[in-house]
Amino acid sequence: MSILRNRNLTVLVALVILLGLLMMTNIQAGAVGISWQEVWASFTGAGDPDLTYIILNYRLPRIVLAMLVGCGLAVSGLVSQSILRNPLAAPDTLGISAGAALGAVSTVLLLPVEMQSAWLTSLAAFVGGGAGALLVYVFSYRNGVDPVRLALVGVAVSACGSTLVQLLITQSSANTNTVLLWLNGSLWGRNWDQVLQLVPIIVLVVPVVWMLGKVMDLFGLGEQSVKGLGLRVEKMRAVLLLLAVLLASGSVAVVGMIGFVGLVSPHIARRLVSGGHRYYVPVAGLVGAIMMLLGDYIGRVLAPPLEFPVGLVTSVIGAPYFLFLLWRQYRTKSRPDKNS
Template sequence: AADVGSRLANNSSYGELPVGAVTALIGGPCLAYLSYRAAQKHREVPKPSASSLDTTTRFLSYRALLGIFGALLVAVTILGMIFGDVKIPLQDVLAAVQGQGPDLARSIVLDQRLPRMLVAACAGAALAVSGLLLQGVVRNPMADPSIVGVSAGAGVGALLLLLVWPELPIALLPFASFVGAIAAALIVYLIARKTGLQPAVLALVGIAVSACGSAVIQLIVVQTKMNVAVALAWISGSTYARGWEELAQLVVWPVLLLPLAWLIGRRVDILAFGQEGAVGLGVNVEQTRLRAAAIGVALAAAAVSIVGTIGFVGLIAPHAARLLIGHNHRRLMPLAALLGAVLLVLADIVGRNLLPPKEIPSGLIVSLLGAPYFLWLMRSSRR
């Protein structure tokens, strides 16, 4: 059916549509529908898991952990400015940051590597806090901006602005991503809500929406004759050639939204006790879910609009933070943000230096770590 559809849509200018993209457009809605039907037959109300409520034995204080990971972020950022096509000595890097040192080192550090590292750190922090909020809202440890379809939706919105309406100002890019992310999140939520937001259903519907979003992205790339290398890097998620302009577009969103996420953290904690328990404690459940989800979606959309569809940061960082300090969302957010920033900066460094002079997109490096972790998490959740 997909092959016939791709040939029927044959255009003399662009040729046949990719059959894989057409398959996803057909199969994605089918998967979402089948997941919904199966869940209706075996409806269960999700209960808070022990891992989400128990506190973890800690060997280090909270402030010590923040200090350690903050110092680690500074260290990996400096490493990112040292290593690359041209290795720059540490003393030249430190001098360049102060506006001194050799002209070549100062140009490479200040114009290329430093803004790129800062973009990776901001995007990683935004994706990590987004994943943390989405997991708290749906009470599902497998929730993540990429898994529940938010990243793909944001990618569709960003590409539509860049390629279909290029005459619009680039400052609208985060807003276009936000619209796409909201649309994807609403589809997933409306379908999964009728089944009690069961974890398996949410993951399957999210995968279906992500597949449809990725298919739309492929069709946009084909129809607009976008450069294949650039398209693949963007779809995979990359910090390549990101500079001060991209940093200025991205940083404003975490600066505005992270404090709001922290303020709503206590109410998100109470959601873990279930609908009746949260209402009994005086929390407006629907309003809290809506606000927390909106903040999480906006953070993911802002990151995707700049670095592309990087997945699994929002899955790994929150879980690592919970293993260290437990469930308190107000304490989790700064630590998860630091972990996400460190993870994406490290992925950028590895991608630049693994097969020089070629660069591997940061999103692929993160996926190599995140995909096995996601499979392990699904197995543990089922058990």
């Protein structure tokens, strides 16, 4: 037991160190190159005022927001996969991201400017994300939730949500450049306002998910076994799914649609550590934050001064992994038929 705990602790420390290195690297990356000495001088109050302003008001909030979003999406994906016992479940495959996008874009394009606010956008994103997840769950449930069917229904619901968003954009007379950038998942132009909007959700919800780690462990035993232990399955599933929707919708509301972070991070976490969800939750959150920082860094240094949205980079990385998981699930399901 102590060996397992020491191994998990080593992984956590290594991920924290990697996250810190990526933070320092991302501070330097951008159209304006900043050396280590200039970064240190800015934090100690002895740096160039212009560079200090860039670091403190543009790059630092961007880094913090990337970590918060990555953590939120990763933990949301972990919860979804645990309660549905489905390795393909994630905010983007459950329709949560597309529903949240539809809700947020509707407030931006349909409401008068004087009625718009960050909190109203977040509320609309939460309602849309919950509606998307509910639709996917209802249409994919047939005496249980089949992984492949859930993935296919999730793709269909997400496609419908994306189509409605595109329809809103084409019918709107407002400037849609920002909305189009937001749909690709971008950290460009984000500041401390978006950080403060997301911090309460992450700080409050992620610890609750961690405390419910033992409950998520029980879901892995199977529904009948869980009921035999006296756990109110549907009630706890609804609570956990609500937390997953809150994390994903809050993240989508501030940076837009980020693909595959919520799908891939939990799988990486389970390979890195063992011992249940009390370990999976923090590791998945760290892996999600690392993926976001790495994706943002690649998007900024790939072809400067052109900047690729971080959502585009994570989708390019995560899409092949999603196809691999889909193929593996199909192969696992069809194998007994071959042996019969």
